[in-house]
Amino acid sequence: MHRSKEEQIAARRSILIVLLILLADQTLKILVKTNMPLYQQIPLLGQWASLHFVENNGMAFGLSFPGGFGKILLSTIRIGAVVGIGLYLRHLIRLRAPKGLLITLSMVLAGALGNIIDSVFYGLIFSESTPYTAAVLFPEGGGYASLLHGKVVDMFYFPIIKGNYPEWLRNGAPFIFFRPVFNLADASISSAVILILINQKRYFKHFDKTGKTQQKDPGNIESAATESAE
Numbered sequence: 001m002h003r004s005k006e007e008q009i010a011a012r013r014s015i016l017i018v019l020l021i022l023l024a025d026q027t028l029k030i031l032v033k034t035n036m037p038l039y040q041q042i043p044l045l046g047q048w049a050s051l052h053f054v055e056n057n058g059m060a061f062g063l064s065f066p067g068g069f070g071k072i073l074l075s076t077i078r079i080g081a082v083v084g085i086g087l088y089l090r091h092l093i094r095l096r097a098p099k100g101l102l103i104t105l106s107m108v109l110a111g112a113l114g115n116i117i118d119s120v121f122y123g124l125i126f127s128e129s130t131p132y133t134a135a136v137l138f139p140e141g142g143g144y145a146s147l148l149h150g151k152v153v154d155m156f157y158f159p160i161i162k163g164n165y166p167e168w169l170r171n172g173a174p175f176i177f178f179r180p181v182f183n184l185a186d187a188s189i190s191s192a193v194i195l196i197l198i199n200q201k202r203y204f205k206h207f208d209k210t211g212k213t214q215q216k217d218p219g220n221i222e223s224a225a226t227e228s229a230e
Contacts, residue, residue, distance in 0.1 A: 006096060007093055007094060007096065010093045010096070010099070010102055011090075011093050013099075013102070013103070013106075014089060014093065014102055014103075014105075014106040014109075017103060017106040017107065017110060018106050018109055018110040018113065019110075020110075021107065021110035021111065021114065021184070021185075021188050022110055022113055022114055022117075024184055025110070025111075025114040025183065025184040025185045025188070026114065026117060028155065028183070028184055029114075029118065029153040029155075029183065029184075030137065032051065032053050032153060032155045033053070033122075033126060033129060033134065033135045033137075033153055034126075034134055034135055034136070034137055035134055036051070036053040036134055036155075037053070037129070037130060037131050037132055037133055037134055038053060038054070038055065038129040038130055038131050039052070039053060039054060039131050040052075040053050040131075041053075041157070047159065047162075048158065048159065048160050049156075049157070049158050050157050051155050051156070051157070052154075052155060052156075052157035052181050053129075053153070053154075053155050054154050054155075054181050055129060055151035055152065055153055055154065056151060056152050056154060057071055057074075057151055057152070071119075071148065071149055072148050072149075074119070075116070075119045075120060075148040076148075078112060078115065078116045078119060079116060079120075081112055082109065082112045082113055082116060085105065085108060085109045085112060086109060088105070089102065089105050089106065089109060092105065097203070098202065098203050100195070100199055100202070100203060101196070101199075101203040101204075104192040104193075104195045104196050105192070105196075107188045107189070107191065107192035108188070108189050108192045108193065110185070110188055111184075111185040111186065111187075111188035111189035111192070112185070112189065113185075114183070114184065114185030114188070115152050115183070115185045115186070118150050118151065118152040118153055119148065119149075119150050119151075119152060120147060120148055120150060121147075121150060122143070122145075122150030122151060122152075122153070123143050123144055123145025123146060123147070123148075123149045123150035123151070124142070124143040124145070124146070124147060124150070125137060125138055125143055126139070126143055126144060126150075127139040127141075127143065127144055128144035152183070153183060154181040154182055154183045154186070155181065155183060156181065156182050156183065156184075156187070157181045158178045159176045159177070159178065159179065160177060160178060161175075161176070161177040162174070162175070162176050163175045
């Protein structure tokens with residue numbers, strides 16, 4: 001199928017966004033994993049921001065399915081989601097969807113791909129990270145896990161607000177916001193979803209109820225122009 005110049009530009013822009021985010025995400029993860037022992041913390045902005053190396057077997061912010069089968073299931077779901085997002089992005093490019101929507105969806109795709117790489121391949125290419133030693137890339141004895149059983153590398157920690165709950169709520173337990181540790185891929189997905197929610201009316205007003213872009217009737221345009229001239 002012949003693509004218009006506009007579609008080609010949109011496709012190239014989406015590919016570039018995905019590649020740049022993937023490159024940044026994977027570069028940072030490799031640097032952290034090969035230079036920091038597990039759980040090491042490096043302050044960035046005093047007590048409000050730090051690099052804190054942790055690994056998780058699951059989804060964004062440490063959520064996971066239990067057991068080895070749960071890990072395979074999660075990786076399979078991730079791969080299916082990436083395929084679906086990629087196909088939907090291609091569909092929107094062909095429909096000439098708004099530039100902002102294509103950019104944010106490309107960010108979601110890049111983030112999903114970034115974490116899939118960890119889950120699928122990191123167990124094969126890295127040695128085990130421990131609290132005492134950093135991991136080795138391509139170790140002689142092989143990696144720490146099999147295909148699809150890799151752990152996702154997280155490193156951003158922003159405990160911006162610290163305090164305690166009231167005594168009548170959780171017995172005055174410590175409170176931290178924002179507690180989850182995340183990575184660049186998570187940030188790409190989350191920020192893109194927020195932007196889509198904020199701009200959803202502007203992004204999706206171009207589509208009719210059938211999901212097609214709304215096309216202006218040339219006859220109506222011509223009539224409107226005639227009326228304006230009169």
